[in-house]
Amino acid sequence: MYAITVREPGGPDVLEWTEVPDPVAGPGEVVVDVVASAVNRADLLQRQGHYPPPPGASDTIGLECSGRIAQLGEGVEGWQVGDEVCALLAGGGYAEKVVVPAVQLLPVPSGVDIVTAAGLPEVACTVWSNIVAAGRLSAGETFLVQGGSSGIGTHAIQVAKALGARVAATAGAPDRLERCRELGADIVIDYHDDIPAELKKATDGHGADVILDNMGAKGLAANIDALAPDGRLLIIGLQGGAKGEVNLNKLLVKRASITAMGLRGRPVDGPNGKGAVVAGVREQVWPMIEDGKVRPIVHGTVPMPDAGKAHAQLEAGGVVGKLLLVTPGNG
Template sequence: MTIPEPGGPDALLWSEVPDPVPGPGEVVVDVRATAVNRADLLQRQGHYPPPPGAPAYPGLECSGMIGAIGPGVAGWEVGQEVCALLAGGGYAERVAVPAGQLLPVPAGVDLVDAAALPEVACTVWSNVVRLARLAEGETLLVHGGGSGIGTFAVQLGVALGATVVVTARAAKHERLRELGAAHTIDYREQDFLEEVRRVTDGRGADVVLDIMGASYLSRNVAALAADGRLVVIGMQGGRKGELDLGELLAKRGTLAATALRSRPTGQKAEIVRGVQEQVWPLVEAGRVRPVVDRRLPITEAAQAHRLVESSDHLGKVLLTLG
């Protein structure tokens, strides 16, 4: 799925491109499914170019079968079912992937649904667990709880023994409570800061996972508990905000901001190993599962982009091939 010119959903064009060839340390995956991420929407609009060396078309994760193996790759076999974290190129029949970014399809997960896992699992684990060190008994505040990131973060937080509070549209609250959220906040009608203070008896959240950026910055800091950790992973609410360093200092708070797509392959491989070791057992035990709103043929990618832009979905929207 190429983007000849940046624009709206109809800028996506299903066209023929050269087949990828696996380089040293790479495999080629015959794609069975991919997922729509916010980064794909930004790339289509011309705001988020792929990193150097990545395919020019969208798709940050996929599932499928290994079709070819490059020099220096061990531990993988042609025909093996896998899912993968990508720097781009998932909207295609085939994609070349560094072997360190491959994951086996977890036991009990359908091959197509496995395409909903790599990006969210790596994003949530690397930020909530590895960076913010969420611990049992703590409170996790997740913004955008109805998204792919949000639905995964709710489940992982609960599995780790945390109390999870989410912001989301009211229509999504019941499903989020089914996933384990202890408290749901309608960000359209309620002030999340007041609600977080209320449900924590004024203590605040130990960890905040934020997709909004500038528009939520001051309230996120105010919502932190003492020694709290705020991790910003998106800028849907803008790039520039005002930070009260005095408030952050008084709380001994930590503010971090991360991106996954632009990380070097070595760092991605390290994150993928951590996910396989610590998250995959939870998936295979059924404590964390992919949440899929719907599957659409990849030829209907424009419709899928419109759906994700509307935020009317819950979980991931998948694009299927074959």
């Protein structure tokens, strides 16, 4: 098969479409003929040499895909060769074939085409495991997502709205703020402004019960200020740095909590494993997609052999939703 390989850590030009050995399904695994994958921020870090795959995972970039099952490993039940699926991966998505633990498979939702489905697993699993499983977001609460026009953000806005929350979102330009509003955000805030002050003004001083943040250290103090009493801050990215100072007194006074939670390095099995996350998504998020409350947002598609162009586009900014990589013959 062919896959994207990284010639050496560096810019988008180091990504090459190269012939590599076909994968083989082990016990509990399937091989998927990949139709499409999607570009995530983590992929850019891996290309640069800053985010190696967890032990045992493929060295090939790509945290999600869609396609058709080509081979079943020993002990796999509930799936058949030819089934159209999408999958959460620890790596391997930028390829014509990929091995996936069967518990990380999802059916392509009804009403969604197989290419578009490639952009769903990573955002759906990240958002569900954070704002629902860990953040316990409930109807009537206020939810703030930092970076509302991103792949994660566009999905989080819709899921939070479907759960009955009042939704606030930040973005850095008027057109992206308007896109957040179109997706269901009740409050939109330019992230260049004083976010805690603007949020409290819009919520009569309450703030956010749950915040989903991808910046890390850079936004830490402002996020704590924006939290409501008993608020939950969920950190899923470190675009603004890994080390910050926490005012513990503010957390104590608010009875607030901070959770930092990755997805890629989780084990496959167990109560907090990727299989459990995928099962929760299938049960709770897939119905939202199938009844139209949550839509996959796709910025555009790029042929997979040109993955470097997609990386450059994401790095340049302005992407709303997901960029998809389509394998030859499927786009």
